Amino acid sequence: MIPSAFDYVRATSVDDAVRLLGEHGEDAKILAGGMSLIPMMKLRFAAPQTLIDIRKIPSLGGIKVAGDRVTIGALTNHAAIAADAGLRKAAPVLWDAANVLGDPQVRNLGTIGGSLSHADPAADYPAVMLALEAELTVVGPKGERKIAAADFFTGMFETGLTDREILTSVSFNVAPASAYVKFHHPASHYAVVGAAAVLSLNGGKIASARIAITGIYETAFRAPGVEAALAGIDPKDEAAVEKATAGAAGEGEARSDTFASGKYRKAMASVFAARAIERAAKR
Numbered sequence: 305m306i307p308s309a310f311d312y313v314r315a316t317s318v319d320d321a322v323r324l325l326g327e328h329g330e331d332a333k334i335l336a337g338g339m340s341l342i343p344m345m346k347l348r349f350a351a352p353q354t355l356i357d358i359r360k361i362p363s364l365g366g367i368k369v370a371g372d373r374v375t376i377g378a379l380t381n382h383a384a385i386a387a388d389a390g391l392r393k394a395a396p397v398l399w400d401a402a403n404v405l406g407d408p409q410v411r412n413l414g415t416i417g418g419s420l421s422h423a424d425p426a427a428d429y430p431a432v433m434l435a436l437e438a439e440l441t442v443v444g445p446k447g448e449r450k451i452a453a454a455d456f457f458t459g460m461f462e463t464g465l466t467d468r469e470i471l472t473s474v475s476f477n478v479a480p481a482s483a484y485v486k487f488h489h490p491a492s493h494y495a496v497v498g499a500a501a502v503l504s505l506n507g508g509k510i511a512s513a514r515i516a517i518t519g520i521y522e523t524a525f526r527a528p529g530v531e532a533a534l535a536g537i538d539p540k541d542e543a544a545v546e547k548a549t550a551g552a553a554g555e556g557e558a559r560s561d562t563f564a565s566g567k568y569r570k571a572m573a574s575v576f577a578a579r580a581i582e583r584a585a586k587r
């Protein structure tokens with residue numbers, strides 16, 4: 305449980321962090337909350353030679369709701385998201401996720417940028433970002449670029465970030481009729497299965513839906529079949545929602561461990577998708 309020796313440097317700005325990434329090469333790692341990186345280093349799954357601490361870069365913090373757009377700085381911790389009254393109204397799907405993520409220590413240190421960059425297959429936020437159709441802003445040596453959430457999560461612990469880039473913020477349109485629910489692992493609180501729903505309602509019926517699931521495969525995914533089947537139905541009609549969410553997990557081979565088999569995870573995807581839809585429709 306002792307990491308390999310490493311150097312530590314503190315970045316003073318985003319440009320400074322990008323410069324340091326370039327200077328130290330692919331053996332350097334950004335340090336945000338350290339809630340995933342430090343355990344990985346202690347287990348020697350990661351052995352960066354240099355840690356670039358970005359925690360004192362003021363421009364990377366904060367939650368802004370302006371009109372119908374929400375922007376959250378990468379260094380915003382889970383506790384700040386979980387406590388934000390404006391976000392609770394604007395995007396309860398993200399507020400829900402922050403409130404059920406980890407434990408108080410993890411919520412106080414872990415950041416949204418760290419979670420998204422880490423791309424754990426059982427993390428909560430990737431499903432939320434997919435359902436919100438969020439846009440992630442990253443900065444590298446060639447300047448700033450935007451990556452759609454759909455293109456960001458490319459595999460287990462893999463993202464569209466290059467090793468010279470840092471994630472600076474996420475933004476998305478407000479989504480008041482939205483919810484996230486999960487079946488959490490009792491020890492870690494990570495999602496065994498988690499479901500995010502973003503609805504638009506018209507006359508009490510679902511006009512359109514965006515549904516995303518995490519915990520089952522190597523990365524979170526949208527469920528387009530469920531989204532299409534939900535259009536036009538009354539979210540209070542339990543039988544119709546159950547029918548629409550059947551098979552939410554799709555056809556792949558799900559992850560399996562001593563706690564939950566792949567078959568169980570797939571069955572729970574439908575159950576938790578239906579619960580997320582029910583909760584989102586009540587908001």
Ligand SMILES: Cc1cc2nc3c(=O)[nH]c(=O)nc-3n(C[C@H](O)[C@H](O)[C@H](O)COP(=O)(O)OP(=O)(O)OC[C@H]3O[C@@H](n4cnc5c(N)ncnc54)[C@H](O)[C@@H]3O)c2cc1C
Nearest residue numbers: 334336337338339340341406414415418427428471493494
């Ligand atoms: C006991 C425990 C329980 C947990 N439970 C849950 C849970 O229920 N649900 C859940 O979703 N997560 C859970 N987590 C993970 C938690 O959300 C972490 O906070 C998060 O995964 C990592 O965020 P961090 O800020 O600590 O990042 P760090 O650990 O500092 O970094 C993680 C990785 O991201 C990179 N990185 C960090 N920030 C940036 C950036 N801005 N740009 C580019 N790269 C960056 C780092 O280089 C590193 O590779 C848990 C963690 C622990 C220890």
